[in-house]
Amino acid sequence: MTKKIRKAVFPVAGLGTRFLPATKAVPKEMLTVVDRPVIQHVVDEARAAGIEHFIFVTGRNKHVIEDHFDMQYELDHTLSQRGKKREQEILASILPKAGTASFTRQQAPLGLGHAVWCARDIVGDEPFALLLPDMLHKGETPCLKEMIEAHAAHGGNHIAVAPVPEEETHQYGIVGVKDRAAKVSEITMMVEKPKQGTAPSNLHITGRYILQPSIFALLATQEKGAGNEIQLTDAMVTLAKSEKFHAVRFDGEIYDTGSKLGFLTANMAYALSDSSLKDAFRAEAKKLLG
Ligand code: G1P
Secondary structure, three states: OOOOOOEEEEEOOOOOHHHOOOOOOOOHHHOEEOOEEHHHHHHHHHHHOOOOEEEEEEOOOOHHHHHHOOOOHHHHHHHHHOOOHHHHHHHHHHOOOOOOEEEEEOOOOOOHHHHHHOOHHHHOOOOEEEEOOOEEEEOOOOHHHHHHHHHHHHOOEEEEEEEOOHHHHHHOEEEEEOOOOOOEEEEEEEEEOOOOOOOOOOEEEEEEEEEOOOHHHHHHOOOEOHHHOEOHHHHHHHHOOOOOEEEEEOOOEEEEOOOHHHHHHHHHHHHHOOOOOHHHHHHHHHHHHO
């Protein structure tokens, strides 16, 4: 029997330099896609996949993320006095149950591998999910739910993957798989940001993982890699020598909200699937596009 995935880690310490000046005082994870911050879309995905405990690896200037997932008494009181039930319900629906959200700080920007390692004590000795908040995964079934199902069937470690154009492979972690046509396939190799023309395939790591806790001991001694940062992918390559890794192909849409184009496209896509907004938004978009 595989252990249940109860905890999810959200590394939210990144500086958001691709989005300055918007991210000077506002964390990039708090920029909104339609009516909720990016981080909430990702927490919603985790919740829909059955996650019970939410672990945020934050940094300086990120306290509004903590506030977003806390009770706001004055606001709740005012809404209640004004009879705004619907708005109160919206706020209640995003509030994690008492004791099910944890926050720890990454004290220096040493890379994704280091950020994940910062969560080791809160995760403890159990497999966990990892969701990179920049990457919104929009599909019929939440990406993490598919991965949790794959983990229940196969155990071990799981990475969500999707194809990217050849010329973009150097921007991502790339995996090679045994069976390219399968939804879930064993991973044969992984490489972080391969030089152009050297990628083992065009399947990129999309930012959703299920990892065994044995990754933490490897991260503790992981040397710096691509971009002079402690890379999660490098530690996974070592772990893959002793444990199984599966790729779970995500067939929905992925938006990199850390880039201006990805962020704007995500807003359009989510607006077009919001029943209260889509018709009016489509009409406005048509006017703009001519
Ligand atoms: C990180 C991972 C990379 C993955 C990417 C997805 O890179 O290291 O393997 O493909 O996220 O967004 P970063 O975007 O932090 O450079």
